[in-house]
Amino acid sequence: MTPFEWNFPTKLTYGPGRISEVGEIAKAYGKKAMVATYAKGSPLDPVIDTVEASLLEAGLEVVVFTGIEPNPRAQTIDKAIEMFKAEECDLVIALGGGSVIDGSKYISATAFSGGNAWDYVVLGDRVPREYTGAFPIISIPTISAAGSECNAGGVITNAETNEKSFSRSPYRIPKVAIVDPEVLASVPMRLTQDSCVDIFSHLIEHYLSSDAESEFADRQTEGMILCLKENFAKIIENLDDLEVRGQLALCSIFGWSGIQALGRMGCIPMHSIEMPLSGIYDLPHGRGMVVVIPAYLEHMADAKPHRWAKLARRCFDVTEQDDLKAAKLLSVKVTEWLKETGAYLTLSDVGIPDDKFEQMADDVVRMFPGPIPQSTPGARPVTKDDIVAIYELCK
Missing domain, CATH: 3.40.50.1970 (Rossmann fold)
Known part of the structure; x- marks a missing residue:
């Protein structure tokens, strides 16, 4: 740690x-x-x-x-x-x-x-x-x-x-x-779906980006992800369920409190990649994370396959023993989950064209510079080319 x-x-x-x-x-x-x-x-x-x-x-x-x-x-x-x-x-x-x-x-x-x-x-x-x-x-x-x-x-x-x-x-x-x-309980369905995915994004950012190991932090994070998944399924069946709203509130509060990262603080590349979507197109942040997460998980699976694989096995029922193969299944399982909850969206679904990918990638690496030129911090340095490729996968 x-x-x-x-x-x-x-x-x-x-x-x-x-x-x-x-x-x-x-x-x-x-x-x-x-x-x-x-x-x-x-x-x-x-x-x-x-x-x-x-x-x-x-x-x-x-x-x-x-x-x-x-x-x-x-x-x-x-x-x-x-x-x-x-x-x-x-x-x-x-x-x-x-x-x-x-x-x-x-x-x-x-x-x-x-x-x-x-x-x-x-x-x-x-x-x-x-x-x-x-x-x-x-x-x-x-x-x-x-x-x-x-x-x-x-x-x-x-x-x-x-x-x-x-x-x-x-x-x-x-x-x-x-x-x-x-x-x-006044939050409507689409915003509820977006907000649950936003909670998920906070829980996985440090989990997937840190080189340090902290089993305490991992178990805290995994427990909150499982709680989020269970209550996400419940809340879309009954938006007025106050008990479920309370459980989601705790996932939100402690999912970005630092307790989920004790001993392995990382970085937030998915959030950096999303920021141009809401900065340029005024897309609600949670909705932007819905779009970015599956593409990022797919493109970056080989960066830290043991971390991707650990999350896939513990929270998404993946049984594959080869780390790289299990890592590549994480984006598949997350996409399936987002579709099951009705949360899944692409750039075309939210009306964002593909004509500013280069500009958006330039903005990310300029505003949030990484350890090498033309990159932003991530599971490995996320280059401008990586970011453009991720946006392409979001279409």
Whole structure:
């Protein structure tokens, strides 16, 4: 195992109806809250009203910022930062999916530290600005996908350049996550399918990319994948099943918390390859991962066949004893699973043409450079040619 440090500072408040407690929880962290959320006019509107009422009843002042996009724009977040400072807020309530929660992390930390949101992201050889602190965040997830409600990461898009990137900072880890399955039950079928695949993508990224061995991390990851598969099958039969929504929420939270990678932290090549899809075409991130995962698993099977084979055997019932043959079966089994759940999609299914593959591959290796020129980190250095080939397999 490689050396590591890990903690889990976010307090989890779980249970049906617990969103009504946000006011009592929030008053321990601030006096004037910005509720950051999506645009009004969606099924989430009554939830926004519930949150605002709870905060007011607890004695907090409230400012509501609506309009954070599914792929949050840095320009939108900068407007929220301006409002946060002008209104002299001291707390952010992030009400939404990973996009809203990620955007809220940039609001809280950039308002505290100065500058613009895009100053802090990873971008090629540029040295990103460093945060000096952040205002407290309380996260209320409306979908289980990225686990953003309990971690330090955050992804945003520059609408002027069509670039999508990320940053991490322990300052931005939410103080409390209110996980209410009644809120999560409002997620429709297609978004539920996309979100389950997004959880899967987080679970397998480090598992397949690290050179280190950690049986503890492997067993944690495999257990969550099996739990995800079992509950994915259940939730598509009954979207209102609160118990299943809760199980998926835990897979989401702990699948990207670091506990699934203790002793073998790796890298996130599939996410890097997906980012141009949502950066250029505004494809929802989870849907982009649906498209990318099977192709990546097929193209990269020979990079670390013993790791591909281990996952195939333990989570997808592969019995083949030859590692390379078993590794090549992983993409086959994952594709079968995605089709069984109705989640499987290709680039043509989501309306993305094949005329920008070279440009998208250039963006990946420029923004997230790997150990050799014209590559990004992966199970082995993923070259520009590899990325183009993966996009071709996505068609």
